[in-house]
Amino acid sequence: MIVLGIETSCDETAAAVVDAERRIRANVVLSQLDEHTPHGGVVPEIAARAHLEHLDGLVRQAMREAGVDFRDLAGIAATGGPGLIGGVIVGMMTAKAIAAALDKPFLAVNHLEAHALTARLTDDLAFPYLLLLVSGGHCQLVAVEGVGRYRRYGTTVDDAVGEAFDKVAKLIGLDYPGGPAVERSALRGDPRRFAFPRPMKGRPDCDFSFSGLKTAVRHAVAGLPAELSERERSDVAASFQAAVAEVLEDRAHRAMARFVAEHGAPAPFVISGGVASNKFLRERLAAACTRGGFRFVAPPPALCTDNAAMIAWAGIERLRLGLVDDLAFAPRPRWPLEEMRAG
Numbered sequence: 226m227i228v229l230g231i232e233t234s235c236d237e238t239a240a241a242v243v244d245a246e247r248r249i250r251a252n253v254v255l256s257q258l259d260e261h262t263p264h265g266g267v268v269p270e271i272a273a274r275a276h277l278e279h280l281d282g283l284v285r286q287a288m289r290e291a292g293v294d295f296r297d298l299a300g301i302a303a304t305g306g307p308g309l310i311g312g313v314i315v316g317m318m319t320a321k322a323i324a325a326a327l328d329k330p331f332l333a334v335n336h337l338e339a340h341a342l343t344a345r346l347t348d349d350l351a352f353p354y355l356l357l358l359v360s361g362g363h364c365q366l367v368a369v370e371g372v373g374r375y376r377r378y379g380t381t382v383d384d385a386v387g388e389a390f391d392k393v394a395k396l397i398g399l400d401y402p403g404g405p406a407v408e409r410s411a412l413r414g415d416p417r418r419f420a421f422p423r424p425m426k427g428r429p430d431c432d433f434s435f436s437g438l439k440t441a442v443r444h445a446v447a448g449l450p451a452e453l454s455e456r457e458r459s460d461v462a463a464s465f466q467a468a469v470a471e472v473l474e475d476r477a478h479r480a481m482a483r484f485v486a487e488h489g490a491p492a493p494f495v496i497s498g499g500v501a502s503n504k505f506l507r508e509r510l511a512a513a514c515t516r517g518g519f520r521f522v523a524p525p526p527a528l529c530t531d532n533a534a535m536i537a538w539a540g541i542e543r544l545r546l547g548l549v550d551d552l553a554f555a556p557r558p559r560w561p562l563e564e565m566r567a568g
């Protein structure tokens with residue numbers, strides 16, 4: 226069973242070919258970074274136009290690299306949401322057109338479900354497991370109990386953690402996307418120089434909040450010279466990252482306790498989403514998992530950030546259960562995981 230996957234929900238145009246034996250036969254990603262960097266963030270209109278320009282070529286490239294003929298595909302999967310609507314429309318229409326022309330199943334994949342199921346592609350995990358999804362648009366702790374069966378333990382009440390990284394980067398004069406830049410800068414910084422707050426730490430639920438932390442960083446930066454020195458910049462970055470790590474650890478511990486209470490035993494703890502490529506946070510969360518008796522699982526960074534292999538894989542998971550979508554499926558800018566059903 227070979228499936229073509231298409232991802233266009235944000236600023237990565239991607240196509241991939243994956244099979245049910247968990248082989249990634251091709252996985253091509255075109256980042257639109259250069260087009261968005263001058264604007265300090267993703268511009269939806271620019272993103273949609275760029276997807277339109279590049280997607281057909283990327284699909285052809287993925288099929289060529291995989292050495293697979295369109296007739297050999299068992300289905301065509303594309304992100305159906307949540308995401309920037311213009312991009313989602315481009316990807317879905319492309320997938321629908323290919324599916325219609327070949328008379329093959331079309332699969333509208335929930336982008337969050339694709340992040341949630343990636344660890345089954347990379348590590349062959351069995352259900353259930355605990356997932357920490359940390360990206361530019363999302364910050365959630367989820368019990369993954371089956372395809373289409375997700376229970377959200379907590380989410381952010383304001384900003385996503387990747388968004389906080391991006392905003393802090395801007396405050397200290399680092400380029401978009403801020404996450405990798407902040408991580409690099411923090412390597413040389415003193416994490417104890419600024420006593421930033423640890424929002425939500427100690428609360429009994431599993432929710433997150435990052436806007437207060439971001440505001441605290443803004444105040445600290447306002448108290449520094451307008452032109453930050455390299456030292457000041459890395460001290461802010463390191464102090465901010467230390468606060469984020471402590472919050473994620475604390476929230477993860479709450480979720481692990483709830484998971485054990487509900488499922489009777491620890492399980493794998495999976496981290497996914499763009500922020501999951503942060504080495505410092507990975508190490509801290511891995512240690513937190515060991516303390517909680519959970520096995521830490523982190524897909525390789527290239528499969529944590531947005532990609533189409535995860536879309537193709539989610540398509541395979543759904544196709545195996547006969548969960549094919551109608552060509553009339555409408556793109557969903559908002560599509561919470563709890564609204565998924567395995568039929």
Ligand code: KG4
Nearest residue numbers: 360361362387404405498499500503530531
């Ligand atoms: O999953 P992703 O590629 O796209 C979304 O679905 O949002 O995540 C992108 C986000 C951006 O906010 C970016 O700054 C953040 O992930 N990110 C990082 C790192 N690499 C990417 N944040 C912290 N440390 C990193 N190394």
Ligand code: ZN
Nearest residue numbers: 360498530531
């Ligand atoms: Zn994503």
